[in-house]
Amino acid sequence: MIDYRTATPEQIEAYRARMNKAFDVVCNHADWRAEIIMFGTESLMLEVMRLRKTSLEEVADAVEFMTATKLEITRYFAEGQPMIKIHADGYRKGPAGDH
Numbered sequence: 001m002i003d004y005r006t007a008t009p010e011q012i013e014a015y016r017a018r019m020n021k022a023f024d025v026v027c028n029h030a031d032w033r034a035e036i037i038m039f040g041t042e043s044l045m046l047e048v049m050r051l052r053k054t055s056l057e058e059v060a061d062a063v064e065f066m067t068a069t070k071l072e073i074t075r076y077f078a079e080g081q082p083m084i085k086i087h088a089d090g091y092r093k094g095p096a097g098d099h
Helices: 009-026 042-053 057-069
Strands: 036-041 072-078 080-088
Touching: 009 057, 036 042, 042 057, 042 080, 057 080
Parallel strands: none
Antiparallel strands: 036 080, 072 080
């Protein structure tokens, strides 16, 4: 997160750019306000984030920044594979939503 009280305009713009880039990894491109749900093998999910030059932690920050909802990250095993499931209610269902 960034402290808007002390950040320079350049720092704020760079932060917003990072948040947009990280959010782009998980958002529904047809409807960015929609619920976010994604799952896959841990190795695939982390590799996608590495290639997109972000991290799971930064994606969680971005989801909160863009939607005002928390990203739930669940790690589990399926058929011996480590898996990750991520879920957030999304902007529409969240407190800032257009209900």
